[in-house]
Amino acid sequence: MISVQEGQAHILAQVTSVTPPELVPVAHALGRVLADDLQAPFDVPPADNSAVDGYAVSSADLPVSGAATLHVIADLPAGSVFDGAVKVGQAVRIMTGAPVPAGADTVVPQELVERVGDAIKIPTIAKGANVRLAGEDVRAGAVVIPSGSVLRPQELGLIASLGLLQVLVRQRVRVAILSTGDEVAEPGEPRKPGQIYDSNRFSLRGLVEEAGGVAADFGIVPDIKDELKAKLLEASRAAEIVLTSGGVSVGIYDLVKDVLGEIGGIDFWQVAMQPGRPLAVGRIGGSLFFGLPGNPVASMLTFILFVRPALWKLAGRRETFPVQFTAIAAEPMRKKAGRREFKRGILTFGSRGWEVRTTGPQGSGILTSMVAANCLIILEEPRGDVKAGETVLVEPFGALHA
Numbered sequence: 001m002i003s004v005q006e007g008q009a010h011i012l013a014q015v016t017s018v019t020p021p022e023l024v025p026v027a028h029a030l031g032r033v034l035a036d037d038l039q040a041p042f043d044v045p046p047a048d049n050s051a052v053d054g055y056a057v058s059s060a061d062l063p064v065s066g067a068a069t070l071h072v073i074a075d076l077p078a079g080s081v082f083d084g085a086v087k088v089g090q091a092v093r094i095m096t097g098a099p100v101p102a103g104a105d106t107v108v109p110q111e112l113v114e115r116v117g118d119a120i121k122i123p124t125i126a127k128g129a130n131v132r133l134a135g136e137d138v139r140a141g142a143v144v145i146p147s148g149s150v151l152r153p154q155e156l157g158l159i160a161s162l163g164l165l166q167v168l169v170r171q172r173v174r175v176a177i178l179s180t181g182d183e184v185a186e187p188g189e190p191r192k193p194g195q196i197y198d199s200n201r202f203s204l205r206g207l208v209e210e211a212g213g214v215a216a217d218f219g220i221v222p223d224i225k226d227e228l229k230a231k232l233l234e235a236s237r238a239a240e241i242v243l244t245s246g247g248v249s250v251g252i253y254d255l256v257k258d259v260l261g262e263i264g265g266i267d268f269w270q271v272a273m274q275p276g277r278p279l280a281v282g283r284i285g286g287s288l289f290f291g292l293p294g295n296p297v298a299s300m301l302t303f304i305l306f307v308r309p310a311l312w313k314l315a316g317r318r319e320t321f322p323v324q325f326t327a328i329a330a331e332p333m334r335k336k337a338g339r340r341e342f343k344r345g346i347l348t349f350g351s352r353g354w355e356v357r358t359t360g361p362q363g364s365g366i367l368t369s370m371v372a373a374n375c376l377i378i379l380e381e382p383r384g385d386v387k388a389g390e391t392v393l394v395e396p397f398g399a400l401h402a
Ligand code: AMP
Pocket: 179, 180, 181, 183, 184, 196, 197, 198, 199, 200, 201, 245, 246, 247, 248, 249, 250, 251, 293, 294, 295, 296, 365
């Protein structure tokens, strides 16, 4: 038996490369991983500019008390720049965002100004008021987004604000997905007695795509050695990660073991966790191989715990684990000490803050327990039964990222 953390460390240690970089349009870069530190080529904002609609003046003209009268020498519409200089006794009318003209260092908001013809009366106001300084958002040369960041809408906007139309990101990790077993039928086709429809290929594909990978569907492979071997070899040529589900505990266990022994390498792990104990981890050529358990909840959970960190590391992400936090158990939970248990939970925000309850029956074949849930409840190894009101660790689905 190994612990979940030992398994994760062992897997991450085997990921020693990242996918190559590629240039993509910023408009299509949502969710991609930045391949290099992004440095600002210039100051943002590029020049001192007005934070309000008003009058640019020199602070030398600001009255100590009462009001001062100045002469308006230009009325600038939005988007235009005054190329002269503001001299003593003068003012220039400017719009929000317009560069502050030479000679001026303060902007008096228009609502504080009395204007008659070309004359304005201004009150006293602090020197430098309403001026956004060049570089106050970003300094030229500063790293604005570090390498390995996942690009969210705000990062896309920041990249565009630097005038860039394309961005260097890591190629998506390709993940080949196969189901094994003669008892598994293809959805949309008739099902023979004793067969169940394949759900794992579809939930695993969703997990791959949600994690930023590209799924390649290799269908259902029958329990025939040559077919399995041929399919796994083909999959390893098409993808950096090859996933099978089913056949790890019994059934074609020996078949997977034989085939992997011939074309790569494989370890079978008993992980001290519930659900999803048996897991096969190996290599086929240059690809990582994961043999996930067949039970639908266990296959999703082992993906989340073991495959996703590897995928994220291969994709060049800085963070390979999502954020977890604590919540108050709204009900008692059964827990066996000595293993890490994962319950499907429903997080709600109430008068006591974040509270969590389980979705009900927690069997590893009960896929509706995942459907009802919005988080995993993580109960650490040393822990025994949980009483209502105790604090437990949770990890929301649709991961929050650090
Ligand atoms: P196994 O890991 O092959 O022993 O399978 C454990 C359980 O998972 C059995 O009830 C299988 O029928 C079920 N199972 C295996 N593969 C799939 C699949 N692709 N989709 C849904 N259930 C599966």
